[in-house]
Structure formats: structure tokens, C-alpha cells
Amino acid sequence: MxxxxxxxxxxxxxxxxxxxxxxxxxxxxxxxxxxxxxxxxxxxxxxxxxxxxxxxxxxxxxxxxxxxxxxxxxxxxxxxxxxxxxxxxxxxxxxxxxxxxxxxxxxxxxxxxxxxxxRPDGWVPPFLNPGSGMSEGYSGLVFHMALLNEQLTGVAESNIIPLGSFMPIWAAVEQKSHQPLLLLMEECVAATTAELQPGSHVYPIISNKGCLLESRRGNSMFLRRYHSSAIILYLQSFKFGLGEEVHIHCRLVAWDPEVLDEDKKACHYVKENESWELLDDPFQSSLCGCCESTCKSRSKREVGWETYGLSHTFVLGPLIMVDWSDWKAANRPGRSVTAADSQEPLVLN
Missing domain, CATH: 2.60.40.3210 (Zona pellucida, ZP-N domain)
Known part of the structure; x- marks a missing residue:
């Protein structure tokens, strides 16, 4: 054409x-x-x-x-x-x-x-590559998660994030011979450790079964999907763990795309409308009404799906949030790069 x-x-x-x-x-x-x-x-x-x-x-x-x-x-x-x-x-x-x-x-x-x-039918971004080192197999499914570059064309080359800038976090699940799946981020928190302990200090990003809290506090959002089996969280960087190594812990859920309820959804807050919006069908945004209170499941199929292990916890990091003055100092000409701020590929656990 x-x-x-x-x-x-x-x-x-x-x-x-x-x-x-x-x-x-x-x-x-x-x-x-x-x-x-x-x-x-x-x-x-x-x-x-x-x-x-x-x-x-x-x-x-x-x-x-x-x-x-x-x-x-x-x-x-x-x-x-x-x-x-x-x-x-x-x-x-x-x-x-x-x-x-x-x-x-x-x-x-x-x-x-x-x-x-x-976009050609069946097209997926080139970084959806099982051999790229950012994939995990679980119960017959392969989950992916990565930090993308600003153009959303590949994996980010640096894990240093200037405060206030955006970090696109991409997640996907390979369907293979499985029936069509909808990938959701059920819960995401930031922590300064790669493993969560009972006393770990965490910063909630997504909670209440798919409500993006950072869209209420800042300018974060879910981007429009290119496929039901993938989702991109366009997350604005925050002050939690500023200057330290931060890990994003996310519980991913592969779900039936025909069944959405208050327990299985992706919602972000649209400031222009002063209301919560459902990513996959704005006409069903009433499912996001519970984001201001407590969301409870209405689906009778949940037990059956969860039994087959269609959920998985992924850890992305380390990421290092820095303020603009530190960012400029770290990138000034002639400065030597240390192990603490090197631009090596992200370690995905």
C-alpha cells in the first residue's frame, strides 16, 4: 500500500x-x-x-x-x-x-x-524474543517483562531514570497453543530489595486488583494495547528509593479476555475526566469504581483459572531514580563511568 x-x-x-x-x-x-x-x-x-x-x-x-x-x-x-x-x-x-x-x-x-x-496481523515488537534473557516459563506459559526505551522499540540501554521522566514497563505472555489470553498487572510495588520480606518497605504502584495508583498521584497510565497478551505501563518515575537500587515487583495474570470484573481489570485515572477508566473497554469503566474503595471478585471462574497457574510474579530491576542535577553531573563530558552508574543491560530476575 x-x-x-x-x-x-x-x-x-x-x-x-x-x-x-x-x-x-x-x-x-x-x-x-x-x-x-x-x-x-x-x-x-x-x-x-x-x-x-x-x-x-x-x-x-x-x-x-x-x-x-x-x-x-x-x-x-x-x-x-x-x-x-x-x-x-x-x-x-x-x-x-x-x-x-x-x-x-x-x-x-x-x-x-x-x-x-x-500493523500487520500478528505483528509483535521485535523485543518479544524468548532468548533475550527477560523471559520466565511458568505452568506452560512464558512471561516477559522489560524496561523499554523512550520510542518503545526495544529494551532500554540504561537503568538510570531521571526523576519525573517516564519508564515504559512492558509485560507479555506467550499464548502458543493456549486459548487467547488477556495479560493484566494485578499488583505492582517498588522496593529497594530484589526479594520482599514481611518487613520490607514498599511503594504501591498498582493495587486493588489492577488499579494504577500512580495515575492518581502523578501522570502514569496504561498505553493502548497492540495485542491482548501484552501490556505497557507508562510509569512516571518517583522519589521512593531516590539514588538507590529499586526493584519493581509485579504480579502478572493471564486471564480470559471475555471475562472482566472488579477483580480482573486494568484501570487508570484520567485527570481530564476526573474519573477512572478501564483500559480494555472504556464503556465498562464502572468496573473501576471500586478503585477508590475495595475491589472484590464477582467471577465464578476465578478458582478454575487460578488452579492452572495463570499468574506469575516478576521482578524488574535494579532501576536507579536520580534527580536532574545528579543526572546532568553523571552525563557531563569527560566523566568516567563507575560500576554504580554503568549502562549495562537490566538484570531481570
Missing amino acids: VTHLYLGVILLAGFTTTVANADIEVVCAEDSVRVTWRINQELVPHASRLFLGNCMVSQLKVLPNGEGEAQFNYQFSDCKFKKLMKGKNLIYQNELSYRPQPKSKPAAFVHPIECVSK
Whole structure:
């Protein structure tokens, strides 16, 4: 499937070289893009300063009137395209730019490029990999849990989280030959230890059978699912255990997607509406009403499902929350990296 987008771009005045009324045509294919940028006579000699991401012009055609057409023909795997996932769509983003000065200087012109395509049936993120070291088998099912990068395209490269920023926590269960499953986070707490003891000091994140407390206190939320068997908790970092090693303990439940009740749900608080919302069916958000009190099961099938062990406790960590001043100091040029703040892959227990 190919889509066409034709844009007229008008730049603000003030640049030495004007690119006003530039015409940009973007043709998106399944795994590639073709961008044609019509440029004026003044810019033609400087076509080597035009970029798509970090890619140069593929072909320059000089027109009879002296103007030019700069073409970029590249795969989405080139030019540092960002690959995002939103609902049932895959989104590829980049920037078209004109840089008359060295790369350290700001670009004179920047225009966003975006291609949207439908997510193929059965598609799952590439980090859903049983051999990636973030999986655990339990009662015939394989559970996954990991901290993702900001683009939600893979596992995070660092376990250091600036205070107030978001840490996407992804969990999934492999269905294999099992009937369709809905993955839920029944309970999650943060602790400064990898093992919970009776006297452990914990910070509740999700409780009351699937109520995301951090959405009430802060800006955390559940992201829209790409598949019923996976869930992403978009968790805003918090002050608990600041500067220490923090472990996220979550009880995951694989459940019947046709049966939701007050005991089996995923609810977050929407501040704009001042109400709790059910992730999987906002029209049934009344099931989240108990998040302000106590949620009790109404399902008669729970005993049968729990008997077959469709729940599992996962521990993600260590994560280290730091304030912005510490974050800047830790990343200043020339600073040596110590064992305490190295960016090694997360240890998943």
C-alpha cells in the first residue's frame, strides 16, 4: 500500500538563504519512503546540505527554469528513522533539513516527515524474543517483562531514570497453543530489595486488583494495547528509593479476555475526566469504581483459572531514580563511568 502526501511549506524570514514556498512530496511505501523536495535556483548549488535524517540527497534533478528537485529514496531502516507503535498503526518519523553550517550549528530549515502504516496481523515488537534473557516459563506459559526505551522499540540501554521522566514497563505472555489470553498487572510495588520480606518497605504502584495508583498521584497510565497478551505501563518515575537500587515487583495474570470484573481489570485515572477508566473497554469503566474503595471478585471462574497457574510474579530491576542535577553531573563530558552508574543491560530476575 502506497500513500501520497503533498505539502506546501512556507519558512519564516531571516535566513541568509531563503527556502520559502518549498514544495515537498512524500511517498510512503511498506518499508521505504521517497521524498521529493523542489528547491529554488539559489539552493541548487547547496544540495549537499540537504538531509533526510542523516542521509544525503539520492538524486538531484535540475529543471529547465534553473530550479531543482532533490530526491531521497531510502528504507525505513536507514537515515535514523524513529519507529513508533500507536494502536493498530506503525509510525515512521524523521526530519527533512537544510544545514548550511556545520552539524554542530542548528539547521536553517526543518520539516517533519511521517509515514503511517497498518500493523500487520500478528505483528509483535521485535523485543518479544524468548532468548533475550527477560523471559520466565511458568505452568506452560512464558512471561516477559522489560524496561523499554523512550520510542518503545526495544529494551532500554540504561537503568538510570531521571526523576519525573517516564519508564515504559512492558509485560507479555506467550499464548502458543493456549486459548487467547488477556495479560493484566494485578499488583505492582517498588522496593529497594530484589526479594520482599514481611518487613520490607514498599511503594504501591498498582493495587486493588489492577488499579494504577500512580495515575492518581502523578501522570502514569496504561498505553493502548497492540495485542491482548501484552501490556505497557507508562510509569512516571518517583522519589521512593531516590539514588538507590529499586526493584519493581509485579504480579502478572493471564486471564480470559471475555471475562472482566472488579477483580480482573486494568484501570487508570484520567485527570481530564476526573474519573477512572478501564483500559480494555472504556464503556465498562464502572468496573473501576471500586478503585477508590475495595475491589472484590464477582467471577465464578476465578478458582478454575487460578488452579492452572495463570499468574506469575516478576521482578524488574535494579532501576536507579536520580534527580536532574545528579543526572546532568553523571552525563557531563569527560566523566568516567563507575560500576554504580554503568549502562549495562537490566538484570531481570
